[in-house]
Amino acid sequence: AQSVTQLGSHVSVSEGALVLLRCNYSSSVPPYLFWYVQYPNQGLQLLLKYTTGATLVKGINGFEAEFKKSETSFHLTKPSAHMSDAAEYFCAVGGSQGNLIFGKGTKLSVKP
Amino acid sequence: DAGVTQSPTHLIKTRGQQVTLRCSPKSGHDTVSWYQQALGQGPQFIFQYYEEEERQRGNFPDRFSGHQFPNYSSELNVNALLLGDSALYLCASSLGAGGPYNEQFFGPGTRLTVL
Numbered sequence: 001a002q003s004v005t006q007l008g009s010h011v012s013v014s015e016g017a018l019v020l021l022r023c024n025y026s027s028s029v030p031p032y033l034f035w036y037v038q039y040p041n042q043g044l045q046l047l048l049k050y051t052t053g054a055t056l057v058k059g060i061n062g063f064e065a066e067f068k069k070s071e072t073s074f075h076l077t078k079p080s081a082h083m084s085d086a087a088e089y090f091c092a093v094g095g096s097q098g099n100l101i102f103g104k105g106t107k108l109s110v111k112p
Numbered sequence: 113d114a115g116v117t118q119s120p121t122h123l124i125k126t127r128g129q130q131v132t133l134r135c136s137p138k139s140g141h142d143t144v145s146w147y148q149q150a151l152g153q154g155p156q157f158i159f160q161y162y163e164e165e166e167r168q169r170g171n172f173p174d175r176f177s178g179h180q181f182p183n184y185s186s187e188l189n190v191n192a193l194l195l196g197d198s199a200l201y202l203c204a205s206s207l208g209a210g211g212p213y214n215e216q217f218f219g220p221g222t223r224l225t226v227l
Contacts, residue, residue: 004154032213043116043202043218044155051213090154094213097168099145100204102154 002027002093006103014111019078021106023065023091026072032094033074035065038105039087047089050074061085086110114139116205116219124225125193133188133222137205144186145216146178149200161186162208190224198226 007022025031032051036044048059055067065076074091088107092100117136125131137144143162147155157170161180175191184205190197200223204216 036218041220043220044204045218046215049215092154095157097157097170098143098160098206098214099157099168099170100147100155100216101157104152104154 002031002095002101004091004093004101004103006089006091006106008106009104010107010109012109012111013081015083016080019063019076019081019085019108021076021089021091021108023074023076023103024072025074025091025093027093029096033065033067034092034094034100035059035063035074035076036090036092036102037087038090044090047076081108081110083110083112116203116217118201118203118219118222120222121220122223122225124227126227127193127195129193130189130191131193131224133190133201133203133224134185135188135203135205135219136185137203138217141205141207141217142184143206143208143214144180144184145204145206146186146188147202147204148172149202149221150196151199155202158188193226195226198224200224 003026005024034049035047050067058064090105092102145160146158149155159169164180177189180186200221202221203219206214206216
């Protein structure tokens with residue numbers, strides 16, 4: 001069975017600081033991995049995805065993630081946080097049914 | 113391009129009632145998936161519709177049913193509502209069914225409150 005674990009339900013950083021949101025996955029097949037962002041009272045927006053090929057994936061809004069098979073991780077980073085980055089972030093793995101299997105999410109707060 | 117749209121935005125029902133939620137996929141997409149997002153949780157897959165048929169289903173009871181129309185729009189029906197059905201219901205559309213790599217585009221969701 002496939003699953004995703006997001007470490008830390010709440011992360012707080014100062015504006016301009018590095019953002020690091022952790023995601024570990026479990027999959028018996030080569031995984032397809034996704035990061036989504038959800039702003040308050042809105043749906044999910046795709047930040048980036050890993051399918052095959054380059055393990056460092058660049059997404060929108062300056063975010064990137066690195067697929068590390070040996071560590072079964074797909075952590076999301078951004079060099080410098082902006083106030084507008086405050087939101088909830090979900091890591092997901094593509095399921096064999098064509099669905100997405102999500103983690104429980106990490107709420108990012110950005111302090112001025 | 114209007115993206116994925118859902119209606120209504122909010123809905124309040126009482127226990128035992130039935131509810132229908134609606135979704136229009138992104139232009140050009142033929143597959144609709146439904147997810148339930150309880151408060152403080154990640155979205156959980158309910159089912160997926162492709163070619164007007166339910167193709168895949170998550171771990172949800174038969175009280176949850178759906179339909180897809182020839183124009184690819186979809187409905188989610190929930191019968192005999194329970195308090196635990198209170199959640200944000202998200203619709204996602206994609207092109208083609210079954211692949212774990214298919215990018216899914218999400219709508220803004222319908223917030224269902226069961227009293």
